[in-house]
Amino acid sequence: MTPSDVSTALSEQGYLPDEGISTSVFLAMTLQRPLLLEGEAGVGKTELAKALSAATGGQLIRLQCYEGIDVAQAVYDWDYARQLLHLRAAEATGEAQTMSSDDLETQLYGERFMVKRALLRAIEPIEGPPPVLLIDEIDRADDEFEAYLLEILSDFQVTVPEIGVFRAERPPLVVLTSNRTRDVHDALKRRCLYHWVEHPGFEREVAIVRLRVPGVDEGLARQVAAAVEALRELNLYKPPGVAETIDWANALGRLGATKLDEQLVVNTLGTVLKYREDHQRLDQHGVGAIVKQAFEKGLLHG
Incomplete structure (x- = not known):
């Protein structure tokens, strides 16, 4: 594969890249590095990730960032309603009486009651091409979330205390976008390849x-x-x-x-x-x- 092949593949999906974008995407794919796209709103940053997903056949997993976003919205949460129903059913059938509190807690905090958000779904082992993880408008998130994101992008793994470690067998293709409402920290930029997206000629x-x-x-x-x-x-x-x-x-x-x-x-x-x-x-x-x-x-x- 070459940057020219990337350009052709994206063009077939209705996205006409310039040489700089094609080269940046090629390097992100071959070096397995996240690609940070900055530029004014409306220059096609998000559309590039969508076209990339269509071109590779990988599922597009989108995380829309906003002020106050945290682990529960971005990585995983627990389905408390299902947990409560399971607990009541265990009590009604008498199953709860035969179990220790630790065993019951292990059931309640098993993977079947987990709500997997975008970041966790992106690193789960899957069949077929690796997904395209679009982290949209990272500049809207706060410093704490950006630091947590850096940790995930470094190892492509998430530790869930109740279950264990989820690790990507094949890293997703990660595209981060920023409209530069604030500067993204240097530590995250160092982890990524960078491209400034201009309005097209x-x-x-x-x-x-x-x-x-x-x-x-x-x-x-x-x-x-x-x-x-x-x-x-x-x-x-x-x-x-x-x-x-x-x-x-x-x-x-x-x-x-x-x-x-x-x-x-x-x-x-x-x-x-x-x-x-x-x-x-x-x-x-x-x-x-x-x-x-x-x-x-x-x-x-x-």
Whole structure:
């Protein structure tokens, strides 16, 4: 396998990587190292993990991080309702009377009553290709969870005091994403390969639109990509990502459009800008200027 093979495999799943992404994924797979992807929201970090799962055939296991996430939400918990039902059934049948408290506790805290969360499921021995573990928005988690995560990613094992050690026979392919709302600690970065994901260049974004919106007019695809590129230069609160570019092209296609005009942009702007302040910023800049820039760049590169 080569970076070129990775690029081909991802492209077949509808994800068009640049050379840097293809090389980073190739190295993560061959070196069996987690891959940390940073970049602005909407540049395709999460979509890369999904495409990687589809390309390898490995199950996608997603852990969405948030402030306050802990072991119970990320690794394992106990099904207290089932434990209580089992205890009542043991009492009703008289089984509990013939067992010692230690034996009963061993039953209650056995694997059958365990709720396995994302991190534990990712390191369980399974048949078939290793899973793809997506740890999404790690920058939203707190320091304590990040430290615990580092420990798991170092050995790919989890110790459950009541049961024992769960260890990965084959490590999962791990992709971590960060929107950089805070800096990820150096210790975690050292454990990972790192790649900063940029917004795609003009031609690649046109290619992405044409791939993800079948039947879209080529001229319209070029104008939409050029318009989005111009919007990203306006110092917006939330610059549009690739997902918004695709949504906008899809919406325009549904309306039967073959080219942009000012009224069409105004009517469909909600598919690409999601904050009132950004709409106001565009009004100040002028919708006409964006349309003019989109036409010029679309023709220039056509």
